[in-house]
Amino acid sequence: MYGYKSRFLELQSQIQSAVPEAEVTGSVGRDQSFEVSLNDQMLFSKLDSGGFPNNDQIVKQVxxxxxxxxxxxTDISFPGCSIL
Structure with a gap:
Protein backbone atom coordinates (compact mmCIF):
# COMPACT_ATOMS: atom_id res chain seq x y z
CA MET A 1 0.00 0.00 0.00
CA TYR A 2 2.91 2.35 0.71
CA GLY A 3 3.58 3.41 -2.87
CA TYR A 4 -0.13 3.59 -3.71
CA LYS A 5 -1.40 5.00 -0.43
CA SER A 6 -3.21 7.96 -2.01
CA ARG A 7 -5.04 5.65 -4.43
CA PHE A 8 -6.02 3.35 -1.57
CA LEU A 9 -7.26 6.24 0.57
CA GLU A 10 -9.33 7.59 -2.33
CA LEU A 11 -10.94 4.19 -2.96
CA GLN A 12 -11.48 3.66 0.77
CA SER A 13 -13.26 7.01 1.03
CA GLN A 14 -15.49 6.28 -1.98
CA ILE A 15 -16.46 2.85 -0.62
CA GLN A 16 -17.20 4.16 2.86
CA SER A 17 -19.27 7.01 1.44
CA ALA A 18 -21.42 4.52 -0.45
CA VAL A 19 -21.44 1.78 2.21
CA PRO A 20 -20.74 3.38 5.62
CA GLU A 21 -20.70 0.03 7.44
CA ALA A 22 -17.98 -1.38 5.15
CA GLU A 23 -14.65 -2.23 6.76
CA VAL A 24 -11.94 -1.19 4.32
CA THR A 25 -8.36 -2.13 5.13
CA GLY A 26 -5.09 -1.91 3.26
CA SER A 27 -1.73 -3.60 3.51
CA VAL A 28 1.58 -3.60 1.69
CA GLY A 29 1.72 -6.40 -0.86
CA ARG A 30 4.01 -7.49 -3.65
CA ASP A 31 5.99 -4.88 -5.55
CA GLN A 32 3.79 -3.06 -8.10
CA SER A 33 0.62 -4.74 -6.83
CA PHE A 34 -2.71 -3.11 -6.06
CA GLU A 35 -5.30 -5.74 -5.30
CA VAL A 36 -8.85 -5.36 -4.08
CA SER A 37 -10.72 -8.20 -2.40
CA LEU A 38 -14.28 -8.40 -1.16
CA ASN A 39 -14.77 -10.92 1.65
CA ASP A 40 -11.62 -12.81 0.60
CA GLN A 41 -12.66 -12.92 -3.09
CA MET A 42 -10.38 -11.20 -5.60
CA LEU A 43 -12.23 -8.26 -7.09
CA PHE A 44 -9.33 -6.59 -8.89
CA SER A 45 -5.61 -7.12 -9.50
CA LYS A 46 -3.30 -4.50 -10.98
CA LEU A 47 -0.80 -7.23 -11.78
CA ASP A 48 -3.41 -9.00 -13.94
CA SER A 49 -4.93 -5.91 -15.56
CA GLY A 50 -1.91 -3.67 -16.06
CA GLY A 51 -3.53 -0.62 -14.50
CA PHE A 52 -5.49 0.72 -11.57
CA PRO A 53 -9.15 -0.10 -11.05
CA ASN A 54 -12.06 2.00 -12.14
CA ASN A 55 -13.14 3.05 -8.65
CA ASP A 56 -16.77 3.45 -9.68
CA GLN A 57 -16.87 -0.20 -10.73
CA ILE A 58 -15.32 -1.31 -7.42
CA VAL A 59 -17.83 0.74 -5.44
CA LYS A 60 -20.69 -0.65 -7.54
CA GLN A 61 -19.59 -4.22 -6.73
CA VAL A 62 -19.44 -3.42 -3.01
CA THR A 74 -11.61 -5.51 -15.43
CA ASP A 75 -12.08 -1.81 -16.24
CA ILE A 76 -8.99 0.22 -15.52
CA SER A 77 -8.85 3.93 -14.89
CA PHE A 78 -5.37 4.46 -16.26
CA PRO A 79 -3.94 1.98 -18.74
CA GLY A 80 -0.27 1.13 -18.53
CA CYS A 81 2.25 3.04 -20.59
CA SER A 82 3.94 1.47 -23.58
CA ILE A 83 7.19 2.82 -24.96
CA LEU A 84 7.75 1.91 -28.60
Whole structure:
Protein backbone atom coordinates (compact mmCIF):
# COMPACT_ATOMS: atom_id res chain seq x y z
CA MET A 1 0.00 0.00 0.00
CA TYR A 2 2.91 2.35 0.71
CA GLY A 3 3.58 3.41 -2.87
CA TYR A 4 -0.13 3.59 -3.71
CA LYS A 5 -1.40 5.00 -0.43
CA SER A 6 -3.21 7.96 -2.01
CA ARG A 7 -5.04 5.65 -4.43
CA PHE A 8 -6.02 3.35 -1.57
CA LEU A 9 -7.26 6.24 0.57
CA GLU A 10 -9.33 7.59 -2.33
CA LEU A 11 -10.94 4.19 -2.96
CA GLN A 12 -11.48 3.66 0.77
CA SER A 13 -13.26 7.01 1.03
CA GLN A 14 -15.49 6.28 -1.98
CA ILE A 15 -16.46 2.85 -0.62
CA GLN A 16 -17.20 4.16 2.86
CA SER A 17 -19.27 7.01 1.44
CA ALA A 18 -21.42 4.52 -0.45
CA VAL A 19 -21.44 1.78 2.21
CA PRO A 20 -20.74 3.38 5.62
CA GLU A 21 -20.70 0.03 7.44
CA ALA A 22 -17.98 -1.38 5.15
CA GLU A 23 -14.65 -2.23 6.76
CA VAL A 24 -11.94 -1.19 4.32
CA THR A 25 -8.36 -2.13 5.13
CA GLY A 26 -5.09 -1.91 3.26
CA SER A 27 -1.73 -3.60 3.51
CA VAL A 28 1.58 -3.60 1.69
CA GLY A 29 1.72 -6.40 -0.86
CA ARG A 30 4.01 -7.49 -3.65
CA ASP A 31 5.99 -4.88 -5.55
CA GLN A 32 3.79 -3.06 -8.10
CA SER A 33 0.62 -4.74 -6.83
CA PHE A 34 -2.71 -3.11 -6.06
CA GLU A 35 -5.30 -5.74 -5.30
CA VAL A 36 -8.85 -5.36 -4.08
CA SER A 37 -10.72 -8.20 -2.40
CA LEU A 38 -14.28 -8.40 -1.16
CA ASN A 39 -14.77 -10.92 1.65
CA ASP A 40 -11.62 -12.81 0.60
CA GLN A 41 -12.66 -12.92 -3.09
CA MET A 42 -10.38 -11.20 -5.60
CA LEU A 43 -12.23 -8.26 -7.09
CA PHE A 44 -9.33 -6.59 -8.89
CA SER A 45 -5.61 -7.12 -9.50
CA LYS A 46 -3.30 -4.50 -10.98
CA LEU A 47 -0.80 -7.23 -11.78
CA ASP A 48 -3.41 -9.00 -13.94
CA SER A 49 -4.93 -5.91 -15.56
CA GLY A 50 -1.91 -3.67 -16.06
CA GLY A 51 -3.53 -0.62 -14.50
CA PHE A 52 -5.49 0.72 -11.57
CA PRO A 53 -9.15 -0.10 -11.05
CA ASN A 54 -12.06 2.00 -12.14
CA ASN A 55 -13.14 3.05 -8.65
CA ASP A 56 -16.77 3.45 -9.68
CA GLN A 57 -16.87 -0.20 -10.73
CA ILE A 58 -15.32 -1.31 -7.42
CA VAL A 59 -17.83 0.74 -5.44
CA LYS A 60 -20.69 -0.65 -7.54
CA GLN A 61 -19.59 -4.22 -6.73
CA VAL A 62 -19.44 -3.42 -3.01
CA UNK A 63 -22.84 -1.72 -3.01
CA UNK A 64 -24.45 -4.63 -4.88
CA UNK A 65 -22.70 -7.40 -2.91
CA UNK A 66 -25.24 -9.92 -1.63
CA UNK A 67 -22.90 -12.37 0.08
CA UNK A 68 -22.35 -14.54 -3.00
CA UNK A 69 -19.56 -14.66 -5.54
CA UNK A 70 -18.16 -11.44 -6.95
CA UNK A 71 -17.40 -10.59 -10.56
CA UNK A 72 -13.88 -9.34 -11.12
CA UNK A 73 -13.58 -5.74 -12.21
CA THR A 74 -11.61 -5.51 -15.43
CA ASP A 75 -12.08 -1.81 -16.24
CA ILE A 76 -8.99 0.22 -15.52
CA SER A 77 -8.85 3.93 -14.89
CA PHE A 78 -5.37 4.46 -16.26
CA PRO A 79 -3.94 1.98 -18.74
CA GLY A 80 -0.27 1.13 -18.53
CA CYS A 81 2.25 3.04 -20.59
CA SER A 82 3.94 1.47 -23.58
CA ILE A 83 7.19 2.82 -24.96
CA LEU A 84 7.75 1.91 -28.60
Missing amino acids: VNYDGGNVDQV
